[in-house]
Amino acid sequence: MLEQKFNLITLGVKNLQRSIDFYEKGLGWKRSSQSQESVAFFQLAGIVLSLFSRESLADDAQVNSNGSGFTGFTLAYNTRSEKEVDDIFVFIEKIGGTIVKKPAKVFWGGYSGYFSDPDGFLIEVAYNPFFEMDENGLLKI
Numbered sequence: 285m286l287e288q289k290f291n292l293i294t295l296g297v298k299n300l301q302r303s304i305d306f307y308e309k310g311l312g313w314k315r316s317s318q319s320q321e322s323v324a325f326f327q328l329a330g331i332v333l334s335l336f337s338r339e340s341l342a343d344d345a346q347v348n349s350n351g352s353g354f355t356g357f358t359l360a361y362n363t364r365s366e367k368e369v370d371d372i373f374v375f376i377e378k379i380g381g382t383i384v385k386k387p388a389k390v391f392w393g394g395y396s397g398y399f400s401d402p403d404g405f406l407i408e409v410a411y412n413p414f415f416e417m418d419e420n421g422l423l424k425i
Contacts, residue, residue: 291331293359296338296349297403300324303335306402310379329422338403358398358406362423365411366395372409373397 297303304324307313316325316332324335342349363369369387376399377383384406387397396410416424 292334293331294334294336294341295401295403295405296341297335298338299402300335300337302402306381307333307335310381329420358408360408360410362415362417363409363411364417364421369395369397369409369411373399 295303300322304315307324307326308315313326316327319325322337322340326333326335339349361372363372366387373383373387382400384398384400387395387409390396390410392412393414394410394412396408398406398408400406418424
């Protein structure tokens with residue numbers, strides 16, 4: 285049986301340095317000292333985000349790297365309020381991020397919007413009034 289968890293999310297990126305700059309310089313995240321020339325790691329709350337060459341990641345998985353279009357995959361950043369969602373989108377616009385969907389009330393009763401990173405990975409920023417967050421900002425469902 286597999287434990288109910290994920291430890292690492294790896295994004296296969298077209299230009300590693302461009303992506304590192306987006307997450308590190310743009311979003312202000314700190315790269316882990318475990319990062320190497322060919323891979324960057326960012327310690328998140330309870331999980332690690334990894335950036336790795338798209339070609340190398342596809343080669344490692346033994347699949348074709350020529351995927352395109354919507355992948356059926358998004359990342360989500362949950363907030364404690366609608367105002368926090370709006371503030372984050374103001375910040376994303378300031379750093380030159382690509383806004384895909386401006387924040388708005390959504391069908392499931394929350395408030396959310398989407399932006400994309402340099403490789404088109406969709407990142408949702410959402411306030412969900414039905415989810416509880418602990419003091420560290422971790423979701424409790």
